Amino acid sequence: MPSSPSKAVSPHSSIPAERHRRGAKPRKSSTDYTKASTVLAFLLPNGLGFLGFTLLPLLAALVISFFSWPVLGQHRFIGLENYIRLFTKDPVFFRVFLTTLYFVIGYVPLNLVLAVAVAVWLNSGIRGGKLFRLIFFLPVFTPMVANALVWRLLLTPHGVVDYALTLFHLPSPNWLGSDRLAMPAMVLMSVWQGFGYNMLVFSAGLRSIPRPLYEAAAIDGAKPWTRFRRITLPLLTPSIFFGMVMTFITSFQVFVQPYVLTAGGPGVSTTTVVYYLYNNGFQYFKMGYASAIGWVLFAVIMVATALQFGLQKRFVHYES
Amino acid sequence: MNPSPSLPLNPDGLTRRGFLTLSAKSSAALLLLRSASSAAAAQKGALSWFMWGNTDPEINLWKEIAGIAHKQDPNLQIDLTTAGWGDYWTKMTMEAASGGMQNIVSIQSQRTPQFASAFQPLDPLVKAQNFDLKAFDATILQALTFDGALRALPYDFGPHIIFYNKDLFKRDNVQEPKADWTYDEFLQTAKKLTHGNQYGFAAFPYPDFCFPFILSDGATYLNAQGEIDVVNAAFVKAYDAYAALVHQLHVAPPLPATQDANTGWSLWTAGNAAMVVSGPWDVVNAKSSAKFEFGLARIPKGSKGSITVVGGSGFGISSSAKDRNLAFKAIAALTSDEAEERLASAGRAFPARKAQQPSWYKNAPPGSEEILNSTLNGGVVPFKTTPNWQQFNLLFVQYGIPVMNGQTPAATALQQVQAQVS
Numbered sequence: 148m149p150s151s152p153s154k155a156v157s158p159h160s161s162i163p164a165e166r167h168r169r170g171a172k173p174r175k176s177s178t179d180y181t182k183a184s185t186v187l188a189f190l191l192p193n194g195l196g197f198l199g200f201t202l203l204p205l206l207a208a209l210v211i212s213f214f215s216w217p218v219l220g221q222h223r224f225i226g227l228e229n230y231i232r233l234f235t236k237d238p239v240f241f242r243v244f245l246t247t248l249y250f251v252i253g254y255v256p257l258n259l260v261l262a263v264a265v266a267v268w269l270n271s272g273i274r275g276g277k278l279f280r281l282i283f284f285l286p287v288f289t290p291m292v293a294n295a296l297v298w299r300l301l302l303t304p305h306g307v308v309d310y311a312l313t314l315f316h317l318p319s320p321n322w323l324g325s326d327r328l329a330m331p332a333m334v335l336m337s338v339w340q341g342f343g344y345n346m347l348v349f350s351a352g353l354r355s356i357p358r359p360l361y362e363a364a365a366i367d368g369a370k371p372w373t374r375f376r377r378i379t380l381p382l383l384t385p386s387i388f389f390g391m392v393m394t395f396i397t398s399f400q401v402f403v404q405p406y407v408l409t410a411g412g413p414g415v416s417t418t419t420v421v422y423y424l425y426n427n428g429f430q431y432f433k434m435g436y437a438s439a440i441g442w443v444l445f446a447v448i449m450v451a452t453a454l455q456f457g458l459q460k461r462f463v464h465y466e467s
Numbered sequence: 468m469n470p471s472p473s474l475p476l477n478p479d480g481l482t483r484r485g486f487l488t489l490s491a492k493s494s495a496a497l498l499l500l501r502s503a504s505s506a507a508a509a510q511k512g513a514l515s516w517f518m519w520g521n522t523d524p525e526i527n528l529w530k531e532i533a534g535i536a537h538k539q540d541p542n543l544q545i546d547l548t549t550a551g552w553g554d555y556w557t558k559m560t561m562e563a564a565s566g567g568m569q570n571i572v573s574i575q576s577q578r579t580p581q582f583a584s585a586f587q588p589l590d591p592l593v594k595a596q597n598f599d600l601k602a603f604d605a606t607i608l609q610a611l612t613f614d615g616a617l618r619a620l621p622y623d624f625g626p627h628i629i630f631y632n633k634d635l636f637k638r639d640n641v642q643e644p645k646a647d648w649t650y651d652e653f654l655q656t657a658k659k660l661t662h663g664n665q666y667g668f669a670a671f672p673y674p675d676f677c678f679p680f681i682l683s684d685g686a687t688y689l690n691a692q693g694e695i696d697v698v699n700a701a702f703v704k705a706y707d708a709y710a711a712l713v714h715q716l717h718v719a720p721p722l723p724a725t726q727d728a729n730t731g732w733s734l735w736t737a738g739n740a741a742m743v744v745s746g747p748w749d750v751v752n753a754k755s756s757a758k759f760e761f762g763l764a765r766i767p768k769g770s771k772g773s774i775t776v777v778g779g780s781g782f783g784i785s786s787s788a789k790d791r792n793l794a795f796k797a798i799a800a801l802t803s804d805e806a807e808e809r810l811a812s813a814g815r816a817f818p819a820r821k822a823q824q825p826s827w828y829k830n831a832p833p834g835s836e837e838i839l840n841s842t843l844n845g846g847v848v849p850f851k852t853t854p855n856w857q858q859f860n861l862l863f864v865q866y867g868i869p870v871m872n873g874q875t876p877a878a879t880a881l882q883q884v885q886a887q888v889s
Binding site for chain 1: 864
């Protein structure tokens with residue numbers, strides 16, 4: 148390890164031998180304070196944002212979740228009642244949670260597999276690779292609401308998809324009106340919208356894999372599939388891990404798709420946890436109940452993320 | 468565009484055309500709102516007034532109405548703040564919660580129970596100022612009453628009736644609806660008008676649109692205590708019959724999952740459905756967006772006759788308003804003869820004042836007067852709702868779509884709705 152620049156400019160600070168000689172508690176020199184305040188100053192913008200916009204609202208939501216908190220009318224402390232209702236009395240919460248899981252399980256693997264496949268394809272030196280990369284990335288930076296609206300127009304009865312299918316005398320299902328097809332339609336739309344981001348991350352990961360590895364493998368007679376399995380995939384796992392964790396988190400929080408595409412219906416077949424939270428908070432104005440839902444989701448995402456970090460050791464390959 | 472009393476602009480969900488503008492405007496509007504209300508507070512003696520409005524002509528019309536009030540009584544300085552129909556309810560709720568409500572607040576009858584606690588009862592003021600309520604239609608006054616107290620003075624109202632596309636009737640050689648037509652005649656008419664991509668009727672499981680059929684079939688949606696009851700046998704049966712229009716008789720198109728209550732209206736204005744349910748507030752929209760001749764018809768007679776719901780909107784006094792006497796004078800002026808006359812002639816509102824209704828008919832399709840009069844005189848009930856109506860509305864549509872499409876039995880879906888609103 149090279150010495151850090153701060154050490155280089157202040158050679159007199161924190162010399163262990165001196166500290167030991169002076170006794171029990173090391174006194175901090177003024178340069179220590181300068182250093183600490185520099186660190187603080189750098190942390191401050193982010194720290195204040197985190198405090199004001201993340202930590203405080205999070206704690207406030209926790210407090211509110213113990214209240215019956217209608218927007219109009221009296222707030223009343225009710226202890227754990229919101230949570231008890233959520234898990235024992237709510238006629239749809241369990242269903243809503245399963246629906247969200249359905250989305251996560253459908254969306255995350257599809258997204259990752261497609262992103263890896265397209266990234267590898269675009270990195271194989273095809274012509275116009277950069278243009279294709281831009282095209283696949285386009286949906287990521289167009290607003291989700293606009294994307295979802297367009298998909299709704301495509302999939303609605305008498306819409307474009309309907310028209311195209313009937314043109315070829317194919318049966319045309321009512322995509323957004325069927326409780327079996329609405330969720331797959333939502334997953335497909337989301338994959339189309341979201342895989343470009345992971346594709347870009349994986350492309351960067353692919354380019355950092357040293358070329359000589361492939362050359363050596365080719366000389367040893369490794370076929371393309373073997374090279375992909377033995378070199379590309381293992382060396383890409385750090386990127387895949389990052390993509391997986393982020394995609395997991397965002398897919399648990401899916402909201403815009405049900406909001407715009409299906410309004411949570413038909414029935415509750417596309418009502419996700421966040422959409423349910425939104426309805427409770429901002430349509431039915433049950434803020435306490437909505438906060439409780441938020442905290443349950445927070446806990447679930449935290450556990451799921453921790454599990455993935457635990458699994459990291461098993462499959463993620465880091466260059467030492 | 469007229470969002471009241473119910474929907475072209477879909478109060479609860481979002482419309483294609485409305486959503487993008489609403490979401491883009493909302494943050495800017497919030498800032499404007501703040502500065503507007505603080506400006507109003509600064510101006511001494513001024514009353515602030517919160518109203519929905521989506522387009523410049525509409526907002527200008529409301530400004531004109533505030534001007535009429537000022538002309539009638541120079542003490543009335545009314546400062547108008549507006550928000551789009553969708554944002555209006557969210558903002559009003561937030562302001563009511565923070566105690567920063569405007570003095571005069573506009574309210575739709577279906578939402579009266581939900582917001583009643585934020586409004587002052589008007590009855591003592593009506594009595595004290597010797598105000599004549601008899602000039603207004605009685606049904607809309609009832610619809611704006613909650614817990615025995617009147618919450619707002621109405622400016623408009625309207626029964627839900629049938630709009631039909633005269634051109635399609637002519638082309639398919641189908642007889643136009645008679646004033647007293649029956650449900651069977653309606654069905655035969657719808658069947659004759661259904662072929663290819665064209666449907667006889669546009670059904671949608673929004674309470675406002677299907678309740679007229681359900682009530683005409685003898686069912687009720689509230690129990691004796693005024694609570695939602697959509698699982699009683701009569702309701703389930705009537706609702707099932709309505710859904711059959713889509714999945715069994717195929718005279719109405721299948722539906723995508725959506726909260727966009729404009730779905731049916733869009734099909735009708737595009738000429739893909741011959742009939743649709745709406746109200747007099749949509750006549751002005753139909754005239755501007757439909758490229759065909761249209762007429763109005765009564766809800767077809769069911770086993771109980773032809774019964775429809777009447778909703779409307781008005782202006783109330785917020786519970787935080789200090790000078791309630793002045794505020795009452797203001798809402799009286801905003802709903803005065805002259806004000807409602809202006810709203811009627813602009814096509815903005817079917818006036819709640821009976822004497823001003825003729826000016827509205829001048830711009831309505833021929834025959835409207837007969838249809839509306841016969842409806843109002845013998846086939847209307849006030850659109851009574853509950854404090855959790857918003858939730859009911861959303862769930863009723865959400866669970867209604869698969870029933871319409873024939874995927875969920877009516878009884879199952881209604882039980883799920885009922886379980887969540889009880």
